[in-house]
Amino acid sequence: QLVESGGDLVQPGGSLRLSCAASGFTFNFYEMNWVRQAPGKGLEWVSYISSDGNNVYHADSVRGRFTISRDNAKNSLFLQLNSLRVEDSGVYYCVREGELTPHDAFDIWGQGTVVTVSS
Amino acid sequence: DIQMTQSPSTLSASVGDTVTFTCRASESITNSLAWYQQKPGKAPKLLIYKASSLETGVPSRFSGSKAGAEFTLTISSLQPDDFASYYCQQYQSFPWTFGEGTKVEI
Numbered sequence: 001q002l003v004e005s006g007g008d009l010v011q012p013g014g015s016l017r018l019s020c021a022a023s024g025f026t027f028n029f030y031e032m033n034w035v036r037q038a039p040g041k042g043l044e045w046v047s048y049i050s051s052d053g054n055n056v057y058h059a060d061s062v063r064g065r066f067t068i069s070r071d072n073a074k075n076s077l078f079l080q081l082n083s084l085r086v087e088d089s090g091v092y093y094c095v096r097e098g099e100l101t102p103h104d105a106f107d108i109w110g111q112g113t114v115v116t117v118s119s
Numbered sequence: 120d121i122q123m124t125q126s127p128s129t130l131s132a133s134v135g136d137t138v139t140f141t142c143r144a145s146e147s148i149t150n151s152l153a154w155y156q157q158k159p160g161k162a163p164k165l166l167i168y169k170a171s172s173l174e175t176g177v178p179s180r181f182s183g184s185k186a187g188a189e190f191t192l193t194i195s196s197l198q199p200d201d202f203a204s205y206y207c208q209q210y211q212s213f214p215w216t217f218g219e220g221t222k223v224e225i
Binding site: 059103 | 155157162164165168174208211214215216217218219
């Protein structure tokens with residue numbers, strides 16, 4: 001199970017930190033991602049982190065503003081959102097990659113946390 | 120970036136119909152393709168991985184296939200619970216990319 005938190009209403013240029021608590025599986029075995037969905041729109045991949053946290057990737061739209069991280073000791077995934085823009089608004093999902101290597105489909109999704117960027 | 124072109128954007132169908140929608144990748148993604156179902160206000164749910172493997176617990180009326188660069192999701196005998204949006208996604212190379220989605224309507 002994945003449970004996100006931290007979503008909120010924030011002004012443009014502001015910051016947020018999203019958290020995702022994992023349970024029911026061995027968190028440090030799995031690669032993790034964040035995926036977002038703007039209101040009424042499709043799915044957009046945001047960020048990836050390897051199981052040990054040593055490799056990360058971000059979408060071009062958020063690179064330099066968002067940072068993904070994890071704490072395997074606390075079974076937690078994070079996304080730091082800085083310099084937020086109106087177009088960053090949406091539901092943010094914490095997502096687990098399956099076990100196939102080198103990469104796999106997203107087999108477990110959290111319920112999502114809502115980020116609203118507005119003045 | 121690998122572009123995923125999904126069609127149609129909307130599909131009207133009835134209970135019992137067999138429906139098919141497609142996803143085309145702009146370059147080779149081997150079999151690194153997944154299909155997800157999403158209902159309004161809910162998180163997406165994995166249906167198919169590795170182009171044609173059925174996720175555990177997903178009804179067998181869902182199937183996936185590949186022909187060249189085109190991937191297909193077929194729902195046989197559409198059920199009321201199947202009216203939703205469906206997305207394809209490639210996980211061959213970063214950035215992971217999704218298709219625009221297909222909404223299945225009554």
